[in-house]
Amino acid sequence: MTVPKLLNVRDFQAAAAQILDPVHADYFAGGARDEITLAENETAFDRISLLPRVLRGRPAPDLTVDLVGSPTSMPIFLSPTAFHRLAHPEGEAATARAAAAAGTVMIAAMASTVAVEEVAAQGTALWFQLYLQPDLAFTESVIQRAAAAGCRALVLTVDSAVFGSHERDNRHDFHQLPDGLHCENMRDAGEVRPIQMSPEFSWKHLRWLQSVTDLPVILKGILHPDDAILAVEHGAAAVIVSNHGGRQLDTTPASIRALPAVVRAVGGRIPVLLDGGIRRGTDVVKALALGATAVGVGRPVVWGLAVDGGKGVSAVLEILRAELEHTLLLCGYGSVRELVAGLLLLPPGEY
Numbered sequence: 001m002t003v004p005k006l007l008n009v010r011d012f013q014a015a016a017a018q019i020l021d022p023v024h025a026d027y028f029a030g031g032a033r034d035e036i037t038l039a040e041n042e043t044a045f046d047r048i049s050l051l052p053r054v055l056r057g058r059p060a061p062d063l064t065v066d067l068v069g070s071p072t073s074m075p076i077f078l079s080p081t082a083f084h085r086l087a088h089p090e091g092e093a094a095t096a097r098a099a100a101a102a103g104t105v106m107i108a109a110m111a112s113t114v115a116v117e118e119v120a121a122q123g124t125a126l127w128f129q130l131y132l133q134p135d136l137a138f139t140e141s142v143i144q145r146a147a148a149a150g151c152r153a154l155v156l157t158v159d160s161a162v163f164g165s166h167e168r169d170n171r172h173d174f175h176q177l178p179d180g181l182h183c184e185n186m187r188d189a190g191e192v193r194p195i196q197m198s199p200e201f202s203w204k205h206l207r208w209l210q211s212v213t214d215l216p217v218i219l220k221g222i223l224h225p226d227d228a229i230l231a232v233e234h235g236a237a238a239v240i241v242s243n244h245g246g247r248q249l250d251t252t253p254a255s256i257r258a259l260p261a262v263v264r265a266v267g268g269r270i271p272v273l274l275d276g277g278i279r280r281g282t283d284v285v286k287a288l289a290l291g292a293t294a295v296g297v298g299r300p301v302v303w304g305l306a307v308d309g310g311k312g313v314s315a316v317l318e319i320l321r322a323e324l325e326h327t328l329l330l331c332g333y334g335s336v337r338e339l340v341a342g343l344l345l346l347p348p349g350e351y
């Protein structure tokens with residue numbers, strides 16, 4: 001068999017689908033219910049056109065950004081995804097090595113199959129993704145672990161009052177990790193606690209969280225501009241416009257469509273980040289032109305990991321970096337920080 005050339009993120013998606021156990025492939029690929037939002041996240045980018053500028057005499061583009069206090073080599077970070085050891089035996093440790101090599105931020109998932117201490121030991125700038133647990137004392141102990149490991153921010157996922165309904169997983173009865181794999185951040189006195197969701201959490205609990213940590217708190221899963229305003233008022237350090245990769249509430253808008261109203265509501269007071277559907281350098285440019293400071297990638301990281309461990313994740317990140325730089329050059333921009341909405345031709349009636 002000839003090994004296909006993996007030129008772009010889609011090639012990694014196809015290769016990963018060949019390598020992964022089909023049940024795990026569906027876990028990583030799947031979205032909520034009819035997967036309307038899952039599909040929209042990607043296709044909404046395709047409906048936005050680029051209107052490049054010419055003869056602007058720009059130098060080679062500068063891709064660096066300050067990401068909520070963490071300087072990064074490019075405006076692309078690793079969104080938190082669970083269960084990396086389903087994709088590769090080294091799991092999140094390999095992912096973290098690739099993030100470190102790329103010079104960007106990894107958001108470690110609470111549902112990581114490698115402990116946060118071992119992930120942090122790979123030398124990447126690390127943020128910790130948190131689901132508040134009804135047992136607040138336990139939640140606090142997890143936060144202290146993440147802080148002690150060197151995580152520089154907490155990313156509180158707020159779009160999950162309950163688990164999303166993933167019908168692919170239900171068809172396979174996939175509800176538990178295989179023997180030997182565990183959520184290593186959920187260990188408590190020898191036991192591994194299950195991750196719980198609760199609809200009872202409110203803005204009051206954000207205040208509680210801020211009272212038990214000095215780390216900046218970033219809210220992940222904001223779609224409504226009124227929630228973005230509340231996030232600013234409650235002292236969030238940033239928001240991530242996200243629909244959880246289409247895995248929570250189906251038929252929410254593509255994250256790129258929700259971005260402009262959130263950017264307007266925030267009015268520059270805190271950074272606005274975005275994830276969902278980023279597959280090309282042009283997608284990154286579109287999100288930044290609409291006001292995002294940086295974008296996260298979820299599934300593309302998993303595809304890289306499945307194909308070739310840390311080397312595969314590095315390859316995916318370097319493909320996106322090269323495409324981003326190439327796009328900026330063709331658009332006439334010398335820095336990711338210069339991007340403005342005038343670069344875009346938006347589909348009429350959609351924005």
Ligand SMILES: Cc1cc2nc3c(=O)[nH]c(=O)nc-3n(C[C@H](O)[C@H](O)[C@H](O)COP(=O)(O)O)c2cc1C
Pocket residue numbers: 027028029041079080081082109110111129157220242243244245246247275276277278296297298299300
């Ligand atoms: C397999 C998988 C697991 C995920 N696990 C988490 C998680 O544990 N916590 C979280 O906040 N988001 C989680 N997400 C959502 C991602 O952080 C991110 O919002 C989403 O994947 C972005 O979309 P993309 O996959 O199109 O890049 C998960 C997504 C996937 C695909």
Ligand SMILES: O=C(O)C(=O)c1ccccc1
Pocket residue numbers: 082111195244247
């Ligand atoms: O699969 C997910 O999207 C997710 O967010 C999650 C949450 C808890 C445990 C494992 C995964």
